[in-house]
Amino acid sequence: MFARKKSLILTGVLATATAVALVGCSSSSSLSGNDSSKSAGTITVGSANFSENVVLADIYGQALAAKGFTVKYKLNIGARAVYIPALEAGDIDVIPEYSGSILSYLDKTAAATSGADVASALTKALPSTLVAYKPASAADSDSLNVTPAFAQANNLTSIGDLKNVSKWILAANPEFQTRPDGIPGLKSVYGLDNINFQAISDGGGPATLKALLDNTVQVADIYSTTPSIVDNKLVTLTDPKNLFASQEVIPLVYKKSASSKLESALNAVSAKLTTKDLLKLNSEVQGDSKTDPAVAAKAWLKSAGLLSK
Amino acid sequence: MNIFAQGFQWIFTASHWTDVNGSAGIGAQILFHLQYTVIALFFVVIIAVPLGLLIGHTGKGRAVAITASNVSRALPTLGLLALLILVIGIGIVPTTIVLVILGIPPLLAGVYSGLESVDRQTIDAARAMGMTELQILFKVEVPLAMALLIGGLRAATLQIIATVAVAAVYGGNGLGRFVLDGIAQNDFAKAVGGAVLIIVLALVVDGLYAIIQRFAVPRGVSRGSVGRKHAARGGSIPVVATTRTPITEGQ
Numbered sequence: 001m002f003a004r005k006k007s008l009i010l011t012g013v014l015a016t017a018t019a020v021a022l023v024g025c026s027s028s029s030s031l032s033g034n035d036s037s038k039s040a041g042t043i044t045v046g047s048a049n050f051s052e053n054v055v056l057a058d059i060y061g062q063a064l065a066a067k068g069f070t071v072k073y074k075l076n077i078g079a080r081a082v083y084i085p086a087l088e089a090g091d092i093d094v095i096p097e098y099s100g101s102i103l104s105y106l107d108k109t110a111a112a113t114s115g116a117d118v119a120s121a122l123t124k125a126l127p128s129t130l131v132a133y134k135p136a137s138a139a140d141s142d143s144l145n146v147t148p149a150f151a152q153a154n155n156l157t158s159i160g161d162l163k164n165v166s167k168w169i170l171a172a173n174p175e176f177q178t179r180p181d182g183i184p185g186l187k188s189v190y191g192l193d194n195i196n197f198q199a200i201s202d203g204g205g206p207a208t209l210k211a212l213l214d215n216t217v218q219v220a221d222i223y224s225t226t227p228s229i230v231d232n233k234l235v236t237l238t239d240p241k242n243l244f245a246s247q248e249v250i251p252l253v254y255k256k257s258a259s260s261k262l263e264s265a266l267n268a269v270s271a272k273l274t275t276k277d278l279l280k281l282n283s284e285v286q287g288d289s290k291t292d293p294a295v296a297a298k299a300w301l302k303s304a305g306l307l308s309k
Numbered sequence: 310m311n312i313f314a315q316g317f318q319w320i321f322t323a324s325h326w327t328d329v330n331g332s333a334g335i336g337a338q339i340l341f342h343l344q345y346t347v348i349a350l351f352f353v354v355i356i357a358v359p360l361g362l363l364i365g366h367t368g369k370g371r372a373v374a375i376t377a378s379n380v381s382r383a384l385p386t387l388g389l390l391a392l393l394i395l396v397i398g399i400g401i402v403p404t405t406i407v408l409v410i411l412g413i414p415p416l417l418a419g420v421y422s423g424l425e426s427v428d429r430q431t432i433d434a435a436r437a438m439g440m441t442e443l444q445i446l447f448k449v450e451v452p453l454a455m456a457l458l459i460g461g462l463r464a465a466t467l468q469i470i471a472t473v474a475v476a477a478v479y480g481g482n483g484l485g486r487f488v489l490d491g492i493a494q495n496d497f498a499k500a501v502g503g504a505v506l507i508i509v510l511a512l513v514v515d516g517l518y519a520i521i522q523r524f525a526v527p528r529g530v531s532r533g534s535v536g537r538k539h540a541a542r543g544g545s546i547p548v549v550a551t552t553r554t555p556i557t558e559g560q
Contacts, residue, residue, distance in 0.1 A: 173493055174489055174494060175493040175494045175495075177330050177331070177490065177494065178330060178494045178496070179494075197332065198399075198480050199490065199493075201478045201479070201480075201489055202478075202479070206395055207395065207399060207479050210394065210395055210398050211398060211399045211480070214398045216398055216400065
C-alpha cells in the first residue's frame with residue numbers, strides 16, 4: 001500500500017538498509033545468468049516487506065508449484081520504489097500488488113477510485129514490461145473506524161454521518177493530512193469541515209488502536225484487513241462515494257515470464273480470495289498464534305480447493 | 310533547487326510561522342518543543358540533582374549509579390516510547406518519561422563528578438572548621454562544583470531538545486512534527502526546514518548555557534586562577550580562561 005510504504009520508510013535507516021541489501025542480492029543473482037538459466041517453468045515470486053504481502057506471495061508461489069512450476073522466493077524486498085524496478089528488470093516474475101496503490105504509484109494523477117475504474121486505468125498505466133492479471137475481490141484499503149459505543153451514540157454508519165458530530169478527532173498517518181483521498185477528500189467529497197487531525201505514524205497499528213479505544217481520538221484510519229478491527233468489534237464507516245481508492249489484490253507479472261498456464265493459475269487464486277480470507281490470514285500470521293506465513297498460505301489453498309493435499 | 314535551499318525557503322515563508330497545512334505553525338511548534346523540554350528537564354533535575362549530591366558527597370553508590378546510567382543510556386528512546394504508548398496511550402506522559410530517562414545520566418554524572426572534583430583537603434579544612442555535613446555540601450562542594458553541575462544540565466538539556474522530535478512519531482507536537490510530516494507527505498522542504506529549526510534551537514539554548522556557565526564559577530574559585538585580575542576589570546578573554554578548565558572536565 002502506498003501509505004504503508006511511507007510508514008515503513010519512517011521505521012528508519014535500518015529498514016532502508018535492509019531493503020537496499022536485499023535488492024543488492026536480487027540484482028546480483030540476476031546478473032549471474034537468471035535469464036539464461038531460467039527454464040520455462042521457473043517463476044520467482046517477490047513480496048513487499050509487510051506480513052500480509054508475504055502471505056499473498058506464499059499463496060501465489062504454492063499455487064504455482066501445485067501447477068508444476070519451479071518456484072523461487074524473494075520475499076520482504078522492501079517498498080514499491082524498490083521492487084517495481086526489480087519486477088521490470090525480470091529479477092522477480094510475480095508480485096502481489098494492490099490495484100489502487102500501484103495505480104497511483106505508476107500514475108500520480110490517477111483519479112479512479114471504484115474497482116472497475118481502477119482496473120481499467122491500471123491496464124493503461126502499466127509499463128510495457130509488466131502485465132496485471134485478474135484482481136481478487138479481496139481488498140486492503142484505507143477505512144475509517146470508530147468504536148461501537150461512539151457509532152451508537154452518534155448514529156454513525158457512513159463517513160458522511162460524521163458531519164453531524166460536533167467534536168471528533170481523526171487519527172491517521174501524517175500523509176493523510178495532504179493526500180487527495182485524505183482530509184482534502186473528506187472535505188470535498190463528504191463535505192466534512194469539522195475535522196481535527198491527530199497524526200500517528202504507525203499505519204493504523206497498535207498505537208492508533210490504543211488511542212481509539214482510549215477515546216483520545218474518535219475516528220481512526222486503519223487498513224481494512226487489519227485483525228484489530230474484528231478483534232475489537234470496531235465499526236467501519238461505509239464509503240458510498242468511493243473516497244478511498246479500491247485496493248484489490250492483483251498479481252503483477254513480468255511480461256516475458258507471462259504464459260497462459262501462469263495466468264490461469266494466478267487467476268484461480270484471485271477468483272477464490274476474499275477480504276474475509278485476507279483478514280483471517282492476517283489474524284493467523286500477526287495474531288497470537290504467529291503462524292508461519294507459508295503454513296497459513298498452505299492451509300488457505302487447501303480450504304479453497306487449490307491444493308489437493 | 311537544492312533541498313537545503315528549499316528547506317530555508319520553507320522556514321522563511323512567513324505564513325508557515327502561524328499555520329502549516331491547517332495545523333500549528335513554526336512559532337507554536339517551537340513553544341511546544343520547549344514545553345516538552347522544560348517539563349522533562351524539571352523531572353530530570355528533581356531526580357538527578359539530589360541523587361548526584363548524595364552520591365558525590367558520600368562517595369557511596371557510585372558504581373550502582375554509573376551502571377544504572379549506562380544501562381539507561383543504552384535504551385532505545387523510540388522503542389521505549391512505542392512500548393509506553395501501548396501501555397499509557399498517546400499524549401505527553403510517555404514522551405516525558407522517555408525524555409527524563411534520557412536526561413538523567415548526563416546530569417547525574419555532572420553532579421557527582423563535580424562533587425568528586427572538589428579537592429579533599431578543602432573539604433577536610435571545612436570539616437575541621439566545624440562545618441556540618443550540609444554546610445560542607447552547600448557552602449563548599451556545590452559552589453566549587455557549580456561549573457560541572459551546569460555542564461551536566463547543559464548536556465541533559467541538549468540531549469532532550471534533540472530528542473523531543475521522536476514525540477511526533479506517535480502524534481506529539483514539537484518541531485519533529487515537521488520532519489515526520491514532511492517525509493510522509495513527500496514535502497522534503499518541510500522535513501529539512503524542521504530539522505534545521507531543531508538544530509538552530511539546540512544551538513541557541515547551548516549558547517545560553519555557555520553564558521550561564523561563565524557566571525556559575527564562584528568568585529573564590531576564579532580568584533585563585535590565572536588571569537583573575539583582568540577578569541575583575543571585566544576583560545573578556547581571562548573570563549574564558551577561568552571557566553575553561555572546569556568545562557573541559559565536565560564534558
